[in-house]
Amino acid sequence: MRLARVLLPSSVLPRIALERDGCLYDAAELERRRGAPLLDARSSTAEDYFARVFSVGGAGLDVLDDALCAGERPTEARLLPEELLWLPPCVPERALLVELESTPAGEVPRYHLGNPRGLLGHQESVPFPPTEARPDVEVSIAALLCDELRAATASEAERAILGFSLFLGWVAREQERTSGSVHARDFAATLGPVLVTKDEAGALDEARVRLRVGGVIEELSASAAPALSFAESLAFVSRHVPLFPGDIVCAPPIEGAGEAARRLGLGFGATLEVAVDRLGKVAARPVLGPEPPPYRYTKAR
Known part of the structure; x- marks a missing residue:
């Protein structure tokens, strides 16, 4: 199956x-037309997406997908x-984001915990800290889980x-230089x-x-x-770290992808598209975010 979470202009809740084959179908409408609804109006909620996709591994949705494959x-x-907003195909409020780092051969994996609240969807603009001279990116494949692991x-x-x-994974290199690797990615x-x-x-x-x-396109070897x-x-x-259904674990960055984006001239206002066989294509446009207000703190007496 190929599952998406989207927001329609006619609804305030995700669907x-x-x-x-490049076409999107509303799962609730597909089920309604089959005459025995497994999905009802509540299927639009993020909670239902979590339950139907991660808790039960897409059970019921696979029947709809089989019908699509059969030509229905x-x-x-x-x-x-063009009339919807793509959301991340997860429920960020219920996800743990683990990003694996590149590790030399023979060494144990290294990882850090990312910020799932910062996840954006396909075709969204990505607001960078205003101090950055240019955007940088690391491209990975993410695994999404449907069971608990301990x-x-x-x-x-x-x-x-x-x-x-x-x-x-967007990287603010100036932030990385001054504040560390994790802060530059959150x-x-x-x-x-x-x-x-x-x-x-x-x-x-x-x-x-x-x-x-x-x-301009570049294919990696x-x-x-x-x-x-x-x-x-x-x-x-x-x-x-205990892992639960709905959690996201990203593989180490694909070698050479960040360098390729720079060679292609990725800059603020330019759209980056990344395609991987069988996983499709994702697009995003880095932009400079607004100037933050001055940081204030009260010195302890």
Whole structure:
């Protein structure tokens, strides 16, 4: 399946959508038209997205997807991308974000905890700290979980992976120089646009990575697959941090992707598009954010 979380202009609550062949379909409308609704008006809520996607691994939604694959594609259920807002295919309020770091061969994985509240969706502008001279980005594949992991084995971790999505980790290099690596990344990240279930994503060993800025495209020679398998890395993380359904674990940055974005001339106001085989394409536009008010504090007496 290819699952999305979107916001329509006619609603203040997110909706579950299924994507097939570049077209989006409203899950609630698909179910209504089948005559035996498993989804009702409450399906628009973020809580329902969490329950139906992560708690039960998309059960029920897979029936709708099978119907789409069989050619049952009612136009009444079609959603127009230009008339909606893409949200991250997760529930940020209920997610833990773990970002794995590049680790030399033979060493144990290293990771840091990111800021899930800073997650943005496909095609959103990314506000950078106003002191930055230019934007920088790290491209990763993110695994989204549908089961709890505590001191897990690799096989248990493998079963806990619901699917994958594209992750753009934005980096404020000036902040990194003055305040450290984690602080330079906690202002924003981009996830999406879809969650591709593990069976549909297949093996990522040979998945190609392509970047585009302003009509110029560069394809990387490196694949999107991490050096350590996701299962091995998840098992390691779960020995230190309990992982739960809905959590997001990002592989180490894809080698050469940040350098390629710079070669393509990524700057403020330019749109970056990143495509990975079978996972689709995500786009974002870095911009300079507003000047923050002066920081004030009261000196202790």
